[in-house]
Amino acid sequence: MSITLATLLLQAASTPAAPPVEPPPAAQEDAATSATGRLGPAQPAGGDIVVTARRRTESVQTVPLAVSVIGGTALSDTGAYNVSRLTQIQPTLQFYSTNPRNSAANIRGLGAPFGLTNDGIEQGVGIYVDQVYYSRIASATFDFTDTERIEVLRGPQGTLYGKNTTAGAINITTRKPSFTPEARVEFSTGNYEFIQAKASASGPLIADTLAIRLSASVTSRRGTIHNVRTGADVNAQDNKSLRGQLLWQAAPNLDLTLYADYNHQDPDCCAQIFARVGTTQRPVWRQYDALAAAFGYQPPSRNAFDRLTDLDTPLRAKQELGGASLVANWDLGAATLTSVSAYRFWDWDPSNDRDFIGLPITTVSANPSQQKQWSQELRVASNGKHTIDYVAGLFYFRQTIDTQGLQVQGPAASRFLLNPGTPPFGANGCATAAANACNPAVLNGLTARNTIGFTNTSAAAFGKVTWHISDAFSIAPGLRVNYDKKSGSYVSVVTTGSGSTTLNADQRGVLAPQSYQPDFDNWNVSGDITAAWNVARDVHAYATYARNYKSGGINLSGLPLDANNNPILSAATVRPEKVNHYELGLKTQFLDRRATVNIAGFWTEIDDYQATVTNGQLGVLRGYLANAGKVRTRGVEVDTAFRPTARLNLYANGAFTDAKYVKFTDAPCPPELAGGTTATAANPASPAGQAGTAARPSYSPSFCDVSGQRLPGISKWAFSYGAEYAVPLAAGGNIYVGYDGSYRSGFSSNPSESIYTNIDGYALSNFRLGYRADRGLNAFLWLRNAFDKDYYELLATQSGNTGLIVGQPGDPRTYGVTVSASF
Structure with missing residues (x-):
């Protein structure tokens, strides 16, 4: 491209400022959106992408915030049919999931603490579907059905959206009921017995007054990991959904839309499998390899990409989710009044193998949960x-x-979790015949039944004013007043294998009875201010400062224990996060709008960052919440799209994100610095990864200073890029070939960075070849992860510092065909 951004700015400086092009009227919104390019801001000459990111209809290029738009066609073509798959086309969006409940979405590295989900805190990335806030990311793990567009908003959104979100928002808009009869169908099939079918129909029930839209989706796929113990393939997909909308045009200036949806998912999922072994500071005879050898055990493979496991606990990830909402829009002339009333539910019925191998260490691990929200x-x-x-x-x-x-x-469990003493060992592998570690009955059948309740109430007043000082310059301050109250109850009753509630010290060290009732309430005021400058007709700049808060919370996963194995009640609550956010942005188009280059730079600091930490005990309490001192994330994002000819679309998006703990002096230690005897002044901490011996015990720090380390789950560099070339046919329609690629650099997969859980960077390539008719027919072959790249989505440690590292391999190469038609 011969025209550089610098050239563009020089041209803009000599061009009189002009007001932005007004977006098309609301009646043309669907047409304007469908006219956009393949991904993001790519668009044909003279076209505008219409968004509602600021709760009004606007062109995406004039909105003074960082927002990416993905149309429904692009979602289908790229195979991004749920939130997880969006990450391959949105570089600043991260999504991690070990099962639907333990899922987290982050934008620019912020949103939810990395690790197991804790219901007692808010998510920093808001999920909205047709203006309804989804309070748990788990309730948004559905397949996209009849989706018109998805807007990914980056940065705090508390002055425009009902629920305060400090990192960003994912705003999903489905297709509206139509007074013109229409229907859409889509069918895909591929390897691993993949089948996905979607259908929707819309039309009037009463002309110009009442219209309906119905849609349905079914997805199934055989698992990608084979369980040699059961003969089943796990990490499968089995999703079904129904959605209905009823639009009543009650008056020319009043419309009401009733939404209802139901989703059912019941796959054999979700397995994390043997990845590697790393040496901790446990005594050498208590490292994973020695413990497995004591049982004569070997995993079916020590290479996770053989995709084999022998998990001995049945896997289940069953969930039902749905709800109903009523959205009313009343045009009063000077303003529109909107009401959004909603009810949603989410029922979760899981079964997990939390020791990750085919030994009966933890035989049951399940937390069925029922959520309701209004x-x-x-x-x-x-x-x-x-x-x-x-x-x-x-x-x-x-x-x-x-x-x-x-x-x-x-x-x-006794052998894996309890101390057998110090050598010399007897024939049973313990220092004394009476050692509990060599008595399976001590922990066999030890059971914790946890009853957990949570109530969350939030209320807010929010607003934003835009003062157009001139056609070229505007100031937009926003304010939010928020009240949050959270109360909970955690009761854990622990019984031995014989049913007794009388526990010895070893049993309490593994599963300790707990009962506490945390409570949190807080008022806060937050705000932002944005200055926007229309430099030229197609050049728009903005600057934003936001002071935001993420509500405090309560720990609902159990508390760490003191030296007497009693819960530390001071850890029952966590303080609110305090956010200072700065952002500069430039949105440009040139070459008759055939080229788009948008740039955003940001700097965000958070005090009292809510982090997931792990205790140093042997028990199954794997994580709880605590406040880190301060974190900072900063970076630059570039979104580009080019349409050099009518036949060719190109896009390239990139993000540089530098996110780190500024101050976290009492963080949990990584596994290579854990598992030994607690260090003292007389016995300082041993070198990382040094296993203890009888002659030389290893000593572990009680906590670690991770200030300056990178935040988990965040790649410093991330890119998405692609192209589509179409050749028109004389008989109509065109044949096209498309490519979509993504890359992310390495990242840490542990709250405190560990050499054992760092994940290498990887690149993925997807191809498609198809035929698109002039009227609604699209058929294409697709190939995803074309080069069969082996990569991990997550790595994690086995509880108890044994040194076992387990992983979640990403999808292997998949291929298939998709046919869609609209009428």
Whole structure:
């Protein structure tokens, strides 16, 4: 490309400032959106991508915030049919999941602490579907059905959205009911017995007054990991969904839309499998290899990409989720009043193998959970463009969660979790015949039944005013007043294999009875201010400062224990995060809008960052919440799209994200610095990864200073890029070939960085070849992860510092065909 960004800026400086092009009217919104390019801001000459990121209809290029748009066609073509798969086309979006409940979405490295989900805190990335807030990321793990577009908003969004979100928002908009009859169908099939079918239909029930849209989706796929113990293939997919909408045009200026949806998922999922072994500071006879040898055990493969496991606990990831909402829009002339009333539910029925191998260490690990939420948002937004535009709203939210946890230890637990003493060992492998480590009955059948309750109430008033000082310059301050109250109850009753509640010290060290009732409530005021400058017709700049808060929370996964194995009640609550966010952005188009280059730079600092930490005990409490001192993330994002000819679309998006702990002096230690005797002044900490021996015990620090280390789960570099070339046919339609690629650099997969859980960077390539007719037919072959790249989505440690590292391999190469048609 001969025109550089510098050239563009020089041209802009000599061009008189002009007001932005107004977006098409609302009646043309669907057409404007469908006219966009393949991904993001690529668009044909003269076209505009219409978004509602600021709760009004605007062109994406004039919105003064970092936002990416993905249309429904692009979702289908790239195979991005759920939130997880969006990460391959959105570089600043990260999504991690060991099962639907333990899922987290982050933007720019922020949003949710890395590790096991804790229901007692908020998510920093808001998920909205047709303006309804989804309070848990797990409730948004559905397949996209009848989706018109997805907007990924980066940065704090508390002054425009009902629920406060400090990292960003994913705003999903489905297709609306139509008064013109229409239908869409899509069918895909591929290897691993992959089948996906989607269908929707819409039309009037009463002309110009009442319209309906119905849609359905089914996805199934055989698992990619083979369990040699059961003969089953696990990490499968089995999703079914129904969605309905009823639009009533009650008056020319009043419409009401009733939404309802139901999703059912019941796959054989979700397995993490043997990846590698790393030496901890446990005594050498208590390292993983020595413990496995004591049972004569070997995993079916020590290479995770053989995709074999021998898990001996049945896997289940069953969930039902759905709800109903009513959205009303009343055009009052100068402003539109919007009401969003919603109810949602999520029922979770899991079964996991939390020792990750085919030995009966933990035989049951399950936390069935039932969530309900109610929300009401009332919002008013000015219509048209005036000297002063505004959005203001009230929001109320209430959520309840009930969880019934069950943890059962098996006959191998004593040897893995208890200390056999110091050599010399007897014939049974213990220092004394009476050692509990060599008595399977001590922990066999040890059971914790956890009853967990949670109530979350939130209310807010929010608003944003845009003052158009001139056609070229505007100032937009925003304010939010928020109240949050969280209360919970955690009761863990522990019994021995014989049913007794009288426990010895070793048993309490593994599963300790706990009972506590945490409570948190807090008011806070946050705000932001944005200055926007229309440098030229197609050059727009902005600068934003935001002071934001993420609500404090309560620990609902159990508390760490003191020296007497009693819960440390001071850890029951965590303080709110305090966020300072700075951002500069430039949005440009040139070559008759056939080229788009958008740049955003950001700097975000968070005090009292809510982190997941792990205790140094041997027990199954794997993580709880605590406040790190301070974190900082900064970076630059570039979104580009080019349409040099009518036949060719190109895009390239990139993100540089530098995220680190600025101050975290009492963090949990990584596995290579854990598992030994607690270090003292007389016995300082041993070198990392040095196993203890009888002659030379190893000593572990009680905590580690990780200040300056990178935050987990974040790649410093991430890119997505692709192209599509189409050849018109004389008979109509075109043949096209497309490529979509992504790359992310290495990242840490542990809250405190560990040499054992660092994940290498990787690149993925996807291809498609198809035929697109002039009227609604699209058929294409697809090949994803074309070069069969072996990569990990996650790495984790086995509880108890044995040194076992388990992983979640990414999908292997898949291929298939998709046919879609619209009528």
